[in-house]
Amino acid sequence: MIEKALHGGKGYWAWIIFLAAGIGIGLFAYLYQLKEGLWLTGMSRNVSWGFYISQFTFLVGVAASVLIVVLPLYLHDFKAFAPITALAQFLTVGTLIMSLLFIFSDVGMPMRILNVPLNPTPGSMLFYDTLFLPGFMLLNLVIGWTAVGAEKRHTTLPPWVKFLIYVSLPWAVIMHTVTAFIYAGTPGRGFWMTAIMAPRFLTTAFAAGCAILIILSLVLRSLARFDAGEKAIRKLTTIMFYTLIINAFFLAVEYFTAFYSHVPAYSETFRYLFFGIDGNTAFVPWFWVMNLAILGAIALLAFPAVRNNHLRLSEACIVALVGLWIDKGFLLVPAAFIPNVFGRVMEYPPSWVELTVSFGIYCLGMLMITALYKVTMAIKGETLYPDK
Amino acid sequence: MTISRRKFLKTVSASCLAVTAHSAVGHGFELPGRMSPGPQELKARRWGMVVDMRRCDGRCTEDCIGVCHEIHNVPYIPKAEHQVMWLFQEPYENTFPDRSHELISKHLKNRIFLLLCNHCDDPPCVRACPTQATFKRENDGIVMIDYHRCIGCRFCMAACPYGSRSFNFRDPRPYIKTIHPEFPTRRKGVVEKCNFCQERLEVGKMPACVETCKKGALVFGDLEDPSSEIRRILAETPHVRRKPQLGTRPSVFYIF
Amino acid sequence: MMHGKRWVIAGMILFAALAAFPFYWYSMGEDKPFPKLEMPEKASACVEKTPFMRANHMRLLDAWRVSVVRDNLFVYTAVSGKTFEMNLHKTCLGCHTSTEKFCDRCHAYNDVTPPCWECHVATGVSGEGDAS
Numbered sequence: 001m002i003e004k005a006l007h008g009g010k011g012y013w014a015w016i017i018f019l020a021a022g023i024g025i026g027l028f029a030y031l032y033q034l035k036e037g038l039w040l041t042g043m044s045r046n047v048s049w050g051f052y053i054s055q056f057t058f059l060v061g062v063a064a065s066v067l068i069v070v071l072p073l074y075l076h077d078f079k080a081f082a083p084i085t086a087l088a089q090f091l092t093v094g095t096l097i098m099s100l101l102f103i104f105s106d107v108g109m110p111m112r113i114l115n116v117p118l119n120p121t122p123g124s125m126l127f128y129d130t131l132f133l134p135g136f137m138l139l140n141l142v143i144g145w146t147a148v149g150a151e152k153r154h155t156t157l158p159p160w161v162k163f164l165i166y167v168s169l170p171w172a173v174i175m176h177t178v179t180a181f182i183y184a185g186t187p188g189r190g191f192w193m194t195a196i197m198a199p200r201f202l203t204t205a206f207a208a209g210c211a212i213l214i215i216l217s218l219v220l221r222s223l224a225r226f227d228a229g230e231k232a233i234r235k236l237t238t239i240m241f242y243t244l245i246i247n248a249f250f251l252a253v254e255y256f257t258a259f260y261s262h263v264p265a266y267s268e269t270f271r272y273l274f275f276g277i278d279g280n281t282a283f284v285p286w287f288w289v290m291n292l293a294i295l296g297a298i299a300l301l302a303f304p305a306v307r308n309n310h311l312r313l314s315e316a317c318i319v320a321l322v323g324l325w326i327d328k329g330f331l332l333v334p335a336a337f338i339p340n341v342f343g344r345v346m347e348y349p350p351s352w353v354e355l356t357v358s359f360g361i362y363c364l365g366m367l368m369i370t371a372l373y374k375v376t377m378a379i380k381g382e383t384l385y386p387d388k
Numbered sequence: 389m390t391i392s393r394r395k396f397l398k399t400v401s402a403s404c405l406a407v408t409a410h411s412a413v414g415h416g417f418e419l420p421g422r423m424s425p426g427p428q429e430l431k432a433r434r435w436g437m438v439v440d441m442r443r444c445d446g447r448c449t450e451d452c453i454g455v456c457h458e459i460h461n462v463p464y465i466p467k468a469e470h471q472v473m474w475l476f477q478e479p480y481e482n483t484f485p486d487r488s489h490e491l492i493s494k495h496l497k498n499r500i501f502l503l504l505c506n507h508c509d510d511p512p513c514v515r516a517c518p519t520q521a522t523f524k525r526e527n528d529g530i531v532m533i534d535y536h537r538c539i540g541c542r543f544c545m546a547a548c549p550y551g552s553r554s555f556n557f558r559d560p561r562p563y564i565k566t567i568h569p570e571f572p573t574r575r576k577g578v579v580e581k582c583n584f585c586q587e588r589l590e591v592g593k594m595p596a597c598v599e600t601c602k603k604g605a606l607v608f609g610d611l612e613d614p615s616s617e618i619r620r621i622l623a624e625t626p627h628v629r630r631k632p633q634l635g636t637r638p639s640v641f642y643i644f
Numbered sequence: 645m646m647h648g649k650r651w652v653i654a655g656m657i658l659f660a661a662l663a664a665f666p667f668y669w670y671s672m673g674e675d676k677p678f679p680k681l682e683m684p685e686k687a688s689a690c691v692e693k694t695p696f697m698r699a700n701h702m703r704l705l706d707a708w709r710v711s712v713v714r715d716n717l718f719v720y721t722a723v724s725g726k727t728f729e730m731n732l733h734k735t736c737l738g739c740h741t742s743t744e745k746f747c748d749r750c751h752a753y754n755d756v757t758p759p760c761w762e763c764h765v766a767t768g769v770s771g772e773g774d775a776s
Contacts, residue, residue, distance in 0.1 A: 039558040045472075045473075045551075045555065046469070048555060107539050107540045108542070108577025109538065109577040112540075121517065121518050121520050124515065124517060127518040130518065185515070186512065186546055187512050187547070264486070341549055342485060343481065343488075344482065
């Protein structure tokens with residue numbers, strides 16, 4: 001089936017070449033960082049985690065969101081999700097490859113990364129994540145590939161795949177909860193040490209996953225004549241709408257707890273994000289855009305005129321993604337270090353090296369997703385239009 | 389010969405696995421000799437330190453910080469963002485940000501305090517480390533770093549509530565004025581911090597900062613030995629620790 | 645019937661050529677003589693017997709590291725009954741005073757570059773300033 005990814009039109013190859021060039025540029029930047037050290041990034045003794053770990057966090061969320069398609073389909077017999085299941089699973093594979101690469105780019109001694117599985121540490125949340133991520137990636141690759149293969153041969157899924165699917169359901173939840181626990185378990189960072197971190201992680205993950213799946217389905221409609229089905233798109237929209245609302249509620253609850261309690265340990269970082277501290281306002285515009293984007297997306301999606309029109313819907317998804325990405329993929333990680341444990345505000349600007357390496361990793365993930373989607377679309381095209 | 393691609397791949401993968409599997413099994417290696425503690429070693433169940441701010445005026449801190457950083461090959465990096473510090477100084481407002489306010493007494497305001505790793509009894513950095521490169525030593529309570537195992541993920545730095553840890557953002561060697569060969573340097577990509585001079589304790593010496601302090605402001609001893617000097621001081625003098633509400637049970641105490 | 649027979653066979657030949665590269669490349673060069681290692685003047689015997697040390701010095705150092713760093717035991721009583729401090733610099737480099745003339749020679753001959761000197765301080769290296 002993989003040969004299907006090797007045949008395509010001019011547009012397809014132009015995209016592949018663009019992605020390959022992006023990967024090359026990112027690789028050069030990474031080798032430069034490997035040689036020189038992480039001083040090339042914007043991280044510091046004060047803000048010791050930044051853009052790379054943020055991307056890892058955001059992408060693990062998107063990866064976990066495969067649950068929203070697989071759970072209704074297999075547990076509640078919601079057949080409308082059948083056409084997009086493989087898309088969700090391959091999206092997970094791509095995002096998990098990116099997440100692992102972001103961790104790899106962030107650590108100071110990447111050649112020692114095998115020390116993690118070689119020295120199992122059940123008490124460490126980061127240890128669990130390095131186990132869960134490759135496992136989940138493999139799981140979804142096997143499930144998705146087998147499903148597409150079964151579709152090609154017009155057979156049903158073999159029972160062992162069904163078993164793996166049931167395993168993947170709690171795995172997705174546990175994987176992303178453990179990611180949240182990396183942050184929620186740190187005693188010195190009041191911004192992170194909140195019980196609502198894990199619930200917020202799950203809601204933002206599902207919202208982002210829905211938004212990305214909707215956009216991808218609509219893109220594939222014009223690129224590959226792929227019809228996800230109105231019912232599937234409507235259901236994804238509904239799930240996105242309510243997870244955005246729940247996330248907004250969780251954010252409101254966070255803001256209340258921080259500001260009403262007046263406890264500096266919980267409120268200082270929020271004060272920095274909302275208004276800045278002592279003139280240090282680097283994150284303030286980002287934070288306001290994030291909140292307005294989440295609320296704006298909810299407002300847009302409240303209108304049937306937006307929900308039922310594919311163009312308006314994809315615009316609303318983009319607005320939601322802007323808010324969701326700024327939240328988890330930009331602010332969440334560095335903001336906890338500001339103010340630092342000494343009470344000082346030391347800000348964090350990502351450097352060009354960081355952004356270039358990240359761009360390269362995104363290109364690599366998208367290449368993976370493109371190849372897997374090409375195979376999926378080709379198989380679906382064959383089964384739907386066997387004469388062409 | 390017709391063979392499906394799937395069968396071919398399955399056969400090749402299984403063969404590779406069979407050929408390489410033996411290397412995954414560990415070869416049990418036992419050193420023929422015996423390990424034992426040193427004869428002069430200073431022993432304790434839980435090492436702790438008192439920083440007596442009645443005697444430290446923060447004016448000669450380049451002595452204690454200087455000797456610590458010198459014998460441990462700690463680099464001096466001018467850029468504040470990439471500094472590596474084992475022992476360092478901060479004003480009162482930044483040492484105890486949770487108990488600082490506008491009306492603190494004039495003898496505390498702007499006082500320079502000495503900070504180091506607190507070698508907590510319940511260290512969050514140890515819980516965080518995914519490889520156990522940082523761990524709490526059972527027999528003497530020192531929170532150690534195994535620089536061979538550290539992968540530089542900096543989770544410990546995020547977990548430490550006291551800012552005691554530094555990451556080597558760049559190669560430290562060019563920034564070390566005089567390299568002392570008896571103690572290794574570190575390399576770029578690992579996290580480091582105060583080690584309570586464990587290599588000196590091994591041979592019967594007190595930590596360098598404690599020995600160097602002319603004012604006798606640093607007291608070092610076994611917190612679990614009721615007859616030790618440090619226990620006497622703690623029993624007789626009011627003292628505080630940094631951020632005790634976090635439950636880390638630091639082993640460094642401040643008297644002021 | 646094999647699809648793309650031409651490409652498969654070409655690929656297999658290329659793979660065989662690449663996989664065998666280390667063998668025929670290095671066999672084309674001259675035989676390097678076994679390096680002359682500068683032996684220490686201070687002592688006639690190492691921690692353990694020479695064949696053991698040659699085969700296992702890295703495993704010994706790893707075990708020493710675990711013992712010192714994790715178990716806080718730093719005296720090693722060898723098979724011979726002699727005691728040594730488990731310290732690379734004091735014990736090993738105390739006798740092998742020049743890492744360049746001892747350690748590096750064998751390593752270079754075997755074309756390995758262990759990263760010891762990235763952190764541990766190499767001694768007796770020509771061109772380096774006084775490191776005391």
